[in-house]
Amino acid sequence: MRTIKLKPINVTEKILLRLETRGLIRTLKPTAKVLRRTVKNGLADTIYSSPVEHGTHKLICVRSDNDGRIALNSHPDNEEFIMINNTGLKLKPVLMLIALTKYKDIERKAVKGKLASKDFLFLRLKYNDHKTCVFTMLKDTPHCEMSEPGKGRASIFFVSEPTNLPMRYLDLSGYIFAL
Numbered sequence: 001m002r003t004i005k006l007k008p009i010n011v012t013e014k015i016l017l018r019l020e021t022r023g024l025i026r027t028l029k030p031t032a033k034v035l036r037r038t039v040k041n042g043l044a045d046t047i048y049s050s051p052v053e054h055g056t057h058k059l060i061c062v063r064s065d066n067d068g069r070i071a072l073n074s075h076p077d078n079e080e081f082i083m084i085n086n087t088g089l090k091l092k093p094v095l096m097l098i099a100l101t102k103y104k105d106i107e108r109k110a111v112k113g114k115l116a117s118k119d120f121l122f123l124r125l126k127y128n129d130h131k132t133c134v135f136t137m138l139k140d141t142p143h144c145e146m147s148e149p150g151k152g153r154a155s156i157f158f159v160s161e162p163t164n165l166p167m168r169y170l171d172l173s174g175y176i177f178a179l
Contacts, residue, residue: 004115005178006122008095008148013131015121022100026078026136048136050077055164064094065154066147070177072170074103074142079161081145082134085127087156092148094125094155097177099142103170106142110172122179124148125157142170 009015019025031045050057054077085091098121099106109115126132137143147155 002113002115002175003178004117004120004175006097006117006120008122008124008179011096011123011125011132015123016132016135019098019100019121020135024098024100024102024138024141026138028080028134028136048078050162054162056162057160058163059158059160061156061158062145063154063156064145064147066095066149070097070144070146070179072097072099072106072142072144072172073167074140074170075137075161075165075167077139077162077165078136079159079165080134080136081125082158082160083125083127083129084133084158085156089153091127092150092152092155093127094157095146095148095179096123096125097121097144097146097179098123098137102140103142103168104140107170107172110170110175113174115172115175 016025016027020027026047031047033045034043037043081096083094100119100121106115106119109119145155145157
């Protein structure tokens with residue numbers, strides 16, 4: 001059994017922009033069309049809309065405990081992560097493991113025995129940070145979220161996604177993650 005050792009790093013705007021450049025996430029920001037608009041009347045621009053086959057959108061609230069299991073998964077459509085803590089409670093940070101390529105490439109590397117820590121980022125996300133707390137996980141990007149280990153209240157966050165969005169777990173037989 002091969003072990004991939006990972007250590008969480010604090011998420012930054014630069015890291016999210018790097019993931020966005022790789023086509024793995026999308027940060028929440030105005031489109032170029034809206035930013036270029038010079039006339040005074042309003043404008044709405046679609047960032048993306050889900051295909052009908054995946055259903056309508058839903059917003060879910062997720063409590064993420066840490067039981068030590070890493071189950072990398074991906075979806076055939078996008079989902080928005082919203083790391084906002086407006087509860088007044090001290091919540092543990094959300095940790096997120098993100099593959100740096102799409103699921104087919106990660107599974108292919110796993111079959112060949114070529115997966116390594118350089119294929120992943122392990123992020124500690126921040127609540128209420130306007131530059132990093134909202135982003136879109138783009139379709140087919142493997143990821144897994146969990147609470148930071150230790151005492152305290154489990155992390156809680158929100159996800160907006162298509163109502164019928166299926167979850168696809170990656171086959172990483174022969175690998176375990178050491179966090």
